[in-house]
Amino acid sequence: MSVRIVIDSLDFVRNAGERHGKIPISEFKRLHSLLFDHGGELSFYVAGQYDENERPGLYLEIQGNMQLNCQRCLDKLSYHVDIQTFLLLAKNETELSQHDDDDISDAILAAPELDIVSLIEDEVMLDLSISVRHPDNECSMHSPAPNKNHLIDQAKNKHPFAALASLKKQIEPKE
Ligand SMILES: [Zn+2]
Numbered sequence: 001m002s003v004r005i006v007i008d009s010l011d012f013v014r015n016a017g018e019r020h021g022k023i024p025i026s027e028f029k030r031l032h033s034l035l036f037d038h039g040g041e042l043s044f045y046v047a048g049q050y051d052e053n054e055r056p057g058l059y060l061e062i063q064g065n066m067q068l069n070c071q072r073c074l075d076k077l078s079y080h081v082d083i084q085t086f087l088l089l090a091k092n093e094t095e096l097s098q099h100d101d102d103d104i105s106d107a108i109l110a111a112p113e114l115d116i117v118s119l120i121e122d123e124v125m126l127d128l129s130i131s132v133r134h135p136d137n138e139c140s141m142h143s144p145a146p147n148k149n150h151l152i153d154q155a156k157n158k159h160p161f162a163a164l165a166s167l168k169k170q171i172e173p174k175e
Pocket of ligand 1 (some may be wrong): 070071072073074075133134136139140141
């Protein structure tokens with residue numbers, strides 16, 4: 001059974017509408033190929049609002065944890081979604097391209113049947129497009145570039161006295 005949340009977008013703004021809820025991550029079909037497992041859910045809040053120039057839009061908040069595949073080592077990667085955004089509602093394609101030109105605000109096409117689940121999925125996809133992989137020091141596929149410290153460590157290990165010291169330790173009888 002799939003979750004469907006549909007609003008008449010401009011009407012929603014006129015009525016200062018508000019919706020909130022939780023959507024199982026398994027509902028986001030387009031995310032499936034990125035997921036390590038389909039568990040968990042995302043909570044959302046959407047409100048119809050006007051911006052400072054009296055233009056209608058949707059304020060959207062999305063939060064939750066997802067288990068993704070690291071794009072480098074393919075192992076599990078816990079990802080925390082925390083999105084707050086305001087999307088202007090364009091009345092038609094012309095208005096939409098105008099909004100896209102001023103890149104201060106994001107815009108979507110106003111629809112009498114706007115699918116909120118799909119909108120949330122869009123925003124999460126955008127959020128993920130930056131880079132889904134472990135930080136260098138946590139990724140199993142990352143081989144650190146040789147740096148100064150690394151060389152010093154190696155030198156230390158090869159130091160004859162260091163080797164002697166560890167040998168002495170082994171020979172010393174345990175008490
Ligand atoms: Zn990784």
